[in-house]
Amino acid sequence: MRRGAFWIVSVAVQGMLPAAWGWGAHVHRAISYLALDGLPAEAPPWLREPEVRRRIAFQSNQPDRWRGWKADVLRHENDPDHYLDVELLEQFGLTLETIPRLRREYLRTLAVAKHAHPDNVEPYDVSKDPARTQEWPGFVLHAVAEHYAKLQAAFNQVRILERLNDPARQFQLDEARAIAIYHIGALSHFIADIAQPLHATQHFDGWVGDNPAGYQWRPKFHAYIDEGFADRHELDYDALKPHARYDAKVDAADPWKDVLAYVRRAHAQMAALYALERDQKLDGPEGERLVAGQLADATAMLSALIWAAYATSEPTDRQVETWVRYDAFNAREPADFRAPTSLPARVK
DSSP: GGGEEEEEOOOOTSSSSEEEOSOOOHHHHHHHHHHHTTTTTTTTTTSSSHHHHHHHHHHHHHEEEEESSSSSHHHHGGGGOOOOOOOGGHHHHHHHGGSSSHHHHHHHHHHHHHOGGGSSSSOGGGOOOOOOOSSSOHHHHHHHHHHHHHHHHHHHHHHHHHHHHHGGHHHHHHHHHHEEEHHHHHHHHHHHHSSSSSGGGBBBBBBBBTTTTTOOOOOTTTHHIIIIHHHTOSSHHHHHHOOOOOOOOOOOOHHHHHHHHHHHHHHHHHHHHHHHHHHHHHSSSSHHHHHHHHHHHHHHHHHHHHHHHHTTTOHHHHHHHHHHHTTTOOSSSSSTTOOOOOOOOOOO
């Protein structure tokens, strides 16, 4: 099964076992916490609140939880967002640098190339993949770009409501912050997935095709990197904290090229990962340095993107005026829509 899927024992709301197709849940949470640690002093105080940090860390695993719900329509939309098989781009006449930035433009380019030159593209058996999750090289670049833009928009809405400072709109501010929390979590997930070198290659769970370097790998190799390695080396928040760095620089207006470079860095570590496994050094200090370095890169990139999204989200006067005009309370609202200016004590 693609992306080295394997089942972890966990009780889901649906009563199902969620699939782990990326770093384990605790690693995704650790990267989220570490990235938030690196926000500059001028970041909004609410992003430092323990409850907000916990919610972001929880949301960072949501894209993997969706994989525990076996609906083809959900798998079709969600699964390909977790990876990009860099080597397969060539079959479609693309490179990392020439991937169209808009998702549907990218998909159209892939489809046209497949139709025009079918002999260039590896055969695809839809009977083995009814949700069509494996037909294309992957969409993680677009997932990052889209959630970044949505996070900018979410921060913009938060800041509009903060400027209005209307007690009757407190519930709107709370909801706007919740939306921002969701998109920080989603961005965290996909940035962390890219850092796993096996998410950037067709060799995601064993070497495909010619193997001149003589690579060898254990069964469920992808699953081991995702979950087993971090558990074996106890790569949790405390262990990763000394490795954290916050030196990533991104173009806040358009970080596409910065994320491309980030994907290329991850892909460059793929062969080294296989070499360490072949030489039985992966579980030693060299392997730990490689994986910890990838997680540090994820931390730096995520922290930079969160701050960049916030820094570019300050509302204009026109945006504030437009919000009030199109989101005005009126007499036709349900009686409970306008929140009270003071709320009763929460029942424990």
